[in-house]
Amino acid sequence: MEPEQKSNGALVGLVVIIIILVLGGAYLWKNSMKERAKLENTNITSSNTDDSIDLNAEIDSLDLESLDSEI
Helix, strand or coil: CCCCCCCHHHHHHHHHHHHHHHHHHHHHHHHHHHHHHHHHHHHHHHHHHHHHHHHHHHHHCCCCCCHHHHH
16 A cells, blocks of 8 residues: 655645735735825825915905005
């Protein structure tokens, strides 16, 4: 009788599955970071534009003639 040989097939399969899961997780994480950066950039750009419009309107509405009358 021959001694039983242990098969490492299950261990190799498990290692391959774990590597695929780790790589997939890293890929999804990178993509989500890129999407978040894009959203933040668009929000910053649009809020800066809105802020500059608001500031310009406020500057235009200031009454500078009455500033020196109080002195």
